[in-house]
Amino acid sequence: MTTINSICIYCGSSSGRLEAYGAAAQTLATALVSRNIRLIYGGAGIGIMGMIADQVLHLGGQAIGVIPKALAHKEVAHPNLTELHVTQSMHERKMLMAELADGFIALPGGIGTLEELFEIWTWAQLGFHQKPCGVLNVAGYYDALISFLDHVAAEQFVKPHHRAMLMVETDPNLLLDRYVNYQPPAVKHWVNKHET
Template identity: 65%
Template sequence: MTTLKTLCVYCGSSSGRSAVYSETARALAAAMVARGIRLVYGGASVGIMGAVADEVLRLGGEAVGVIPESLMRKELAHAGLTEMHVTPSMHARKTLMAELADGFVALPGGIGTFEELFEIWTWGQLGFHRKPCGLLNAAGYYDALMAFLDHAAAEQFVRAEHRDMLVVENDPAALLDRFAAYEPPTLPKWVGRGET
């Protein structure tokens, strides 16, 4: 069982092509606030990032931003957050977000979102943390990625128990329920089989 007090949300600084992506971000925010879960995210005021933070704040929840100094102006840092942490580098940003959170979920986003998700999932696979990682699959955005991950597992580059660590849901409440019940695999990461 996982005590989920703070959730790290990785997501895009773009809103994407469909309004459903921002709607899903707001639905996740509502589900989080209803359960007293604090938001940690990348600190921007725009795109999916802004949508999830604005809704958490509008509903009376806490939103914590973590942003590198170099991106303060480029990403249009959110001025109304509960807390804002400014880090010296992108690496320091990701490390602090990981330290602050009890779980990690990716909403739709681009290359940065993918990189953040895969890094934190890898850290879990290696046993650096025992926190849940997942995808909120808004409008099937991650369907092709999940199919590829299943292919990687079938080809024996990803162990089945490590593939299963990634929690995937279409509904925010269902995702949070599964995070609360999450138990990390007991098998260690086997070194030397070509898997990372």
């Protein structure tokens, strides 16, 4: 059993085309608060980012934002968070979010969301952390990406056990249940053949 006290959510700073995206953010927020799990996220008060934070706060949960100084104005930092960390850079932002979280979930979002998801999944593959990573596939948003990742695995650029590390569900409670029971695969540590 994995103890999950906080989850980092990667998601869009826009609302997207479908109302289902925002509704899913609110459903996920409700699931987090019902399990007493803190929200760790990018700190904005707009788009899907704002929707999930607003719902967590409305339900009495904790919402912790992490935003770089350069984006604090551009992304409109949320004014009412439990905590707001302002970092000097995007790299520092991502590192702090990773340190604060016990797991990671991607909701619908754009290039930044995808970049964050792939980076944290890569870190898991390399054994830099042993925290669960997953995607909440809302209204088929990630269908094409999931198919492509299966293709990448079939073409032997990703090992099957590494592909399986990225969990996919349409129901937030099912995804969180899988996180509690997550067992990371053993990571092979490479040793330089010249080392003694």
